[in-house]
Amino acid sequence: MTDTARAPPTSRVCIMGSGAEVDTNFDRLDSRSHNGQARFPPESVCIEFCTRKIRATIFRDGMGGVAIIGCGSEWNSKSPHSLGWERLLMLTPPVPTTQAASTLTDPATHRPTDAVTIRERSDRQTSIERLVEPVADTNHDLDRPAPIPAPRSPKTWLESGLSQAQLSDLLLKMLFVHGVQLGSELARLTRLPFGVVEEPLRSLRDQRLVEVSSSDLAGRVSYRFGLTESGRVRAHEALEHNRYVGPAPVPLEQYIEHCQLQQITGTRCTPAILQAAFQDIVIRPAMLDQLGPAVCSGKSIFLWGPPGNGKTTIAKGLGRYLNRFANEIYVPYAILVDNCIVTVFDPGIHQTTDDTDLAQRGITAPANGVLSGPVQDGPIDLRWRRVRRPVVVTGNELTLDLLELKYHKPGNFYHAPLQIKANGGLFLIDDLGRQTVRSQDLINRWTIPLEESVDYLTLANGRKCMLPIEQLTVFATNLDPQQVVDEAFMRRIKHKIHIEAPVREQYAAIFQLACRQQEVPYDEAMVEELLQKYRDLGRIPRSSDPRDLLSMARSICRFHELPFTLNTNLMQDSASRFFDAA
Template sequence: MNMQPQSVMAPPLPRYLEDMQLPVVMMRDILLKTIFRKSVSTVSEIARAICLPASVTQELIDMTREQKLLEATGTLNANSGNEMGYQLTDAGKSRALDALSQSEYYGPMPVPLTVYREQVERQSIRNIQITRDQLINAMGHLILPDDLLDNLGPAVSSGRSILMYGPPGNGKSSISNGIRDAMGDKIYVPFAIEYSGQVITVYDPIVHTAAMVQEDNPNQLRRSSNRFDSRYVKCERPTVITGGELSLDMLDLVYNPNAKTYQAPLQLKSTGGIFIVDDLGRQQEPPQALVNRWIVPLEESKDILALQSGEKFEVPFDTLVIFSTNFHPNEIFDQAALRRIFYKIKIDGPNQENFLKIFALVARKKGMPLDEKALVHLLKVKYPTIKNIYANYQPVFLIDQMISICEFEGLPYQMSPELIDRAWANMFVKDEHIVK
């Protein structure tokens, strides 16, 4: 049985240079490039810059000194606890420049892809068991049909793909965000990973929200228990939201020809979290083509990426994919694609009772007093003209319109049949022929 862990197991600290499982030349060159670019000189400064423990950093420095690429300055740095300083030799500077011409990457030492896979397993999205209370707490501000949580809960807890469909304006995006908020734990995201000698940057401050981590005082003998491999950033589970701008090439590795480095695609950045494809059917790519790109990842929990050389390799695919569309699934997918999307959940508009609850909630929040005559006019006169089809966005739209009118006319906030009519006129465009 899947149980929600109290906390994700942190990536263990490497104790020795051999624990790194990285090419020695790559580590040496990143060390040299970092010292050259960041002008760091003491072991503690260098260790912070390359995100390794001081003991492992010292091993790397000693190895580089033996190659005559680094030398001790012979002076103690009073500002750094009387640590010995180090600097690049002429050969070291030459090697650093040569290494920078091959790849501009410097700073945090990358995590080998094989090691990263192990951490992905420890913090898998499929290890989460969302309870009804968690979903209710995360979506308490939404008024939803009673059976919606019955369908959402098992879908989210499975960590499998979800298709939400239904008419626009009924909160599919808000529900997606609520699912994200229900996942309260933290995971560890690497600054970069390494495959076949290539560095792929993963951590992205736009996608990843770093959690507060208490740092150890180096002068204390007893270290806190929250120490972990600092090549990772402790983060909230990530959420990547794409809409009409999504294209197939955004799901490939991004190569920077000037820096000669790679950036992880969106789905790799969302590992351990949620990838929301909003407004499916509005992209330039046909929906069928987008879903075909996800077939292997969705079925096998792995994705296939390619380097500039054409070499292909597997990366973990550990993401809850949520497709959201205003189209009926049969209009945009064939049956083979629909089989591969594990859960299909229709998000309908509210019934009249829930519409009134939403209307009253929004009015109270915005300081708009309710008026029975105006509400009767809305329900008995206006909604029959659109076959009594209610949508979640409509209360906010109508009340905001009436507020704008009141502010323009210099009136206290109020609603009336006349104001309802004026607000309603802006919610729909009259179907008519315009002579050009």
């Protein structure tokens, strides 16, 4: 084959799971055979999606489609663990070459990072913070509760909850994008046992939409399946219906059933466990006594109080509790709602714990990066990922649109909203009353989820679908509650907790902790001088002040090229600057 002299087209592809779209220019279009079908050569690319990078291979199909297929891993400098992206992500036809290339947008209102701020680059920015970094559980005396029963692997296509036609369409799309594939590879791509996809493949062969090019003595699982000309036409029709090509979706009924098994109320929360979760946070025992029953209820919490006194810090502690001491849960890649695909699993929010298990079963590449052998059957449904309970935080950038299904029009599928991705974990709406949307509209939006633990979402065709809300929902504000919410809303909130300013002993403990974190010796005399300055100025100390004062002092020392040690002059200078600015 020779190079084709054509202007490089621009194509738009969507990275499933992240919601990112990227326009990509192809510099050359020489064709060659790939997996037995006419393909243009793959181009290895590394797409930098904010602070996370995704390595992928781009294939251009002879019929005008473009596919990005993960072939490597995504990584983050702060968290070197690898997440496999071995499934096909998206297929779309090329767009006119006049369209601007090399742009990166975020239509799903999130970007995956491990530390985590996720921002939508639009007029209404959204930030979501995963507040808790993965940490080793050093509290061996505080055992995790019994694991939640894993979804059972289906043995037949009937047990999968999908129709034979739905499985057939998914298989046709996979063969169209990936080319000729072994039966074992199709099982890997769909995350279903070969016994489940075998009957749809046999039906496709009978209809002469799929053919077998070769096989060996290992049986049907070793057959090489490829599309016939009629099969390629049918695959195009399936792609017109929706362009999702990934792990087989889970029926809504199965998703609802498993969400009920994964309620927060099923976690074990005791004073000792909660104290361990807050061991790096200065918090009064009386506050833990209020938080504990609220967590055990698994319902809603309303935090209010003056700014800078630890509402977000409390969310960190609750997130640490869920990550370290609560049992893990299962999240599906996608669910099937009224014959529509809704993606749920989000690597930017859901921290997986089953990577080793998947590598052992041949689903993802092991440490050496080489897939070998067939997929090993097991009792767990591989359409689900085992994850730590998610902790999602959104603040004053929250709009009503972010609580609705995100429709991806080119692909004709949906991304789940934030509250669905937070199922089984914690969803914090911070800075309530400071959103661009009216507070009354926002709290009205939460009336049914708080009352009935379900949410009614609207599909593009106007039909409503009911999805479960099984999470610990936390509202936080530094405004007067009477200015933000009405009495009817407060009645629906099960636990109201007032976050007060720290007393002297608590302020000193916070200052000591901040000194330890800043690696500077603690001096109690400095604390007394600061408290006296508070009294002189008629100010009330805030829990965040020690951290901010020490940061100010460090900046002063850095500017004057002095060692960072606390002394009276430095603290007076820092306090004067800090209080004048405040």
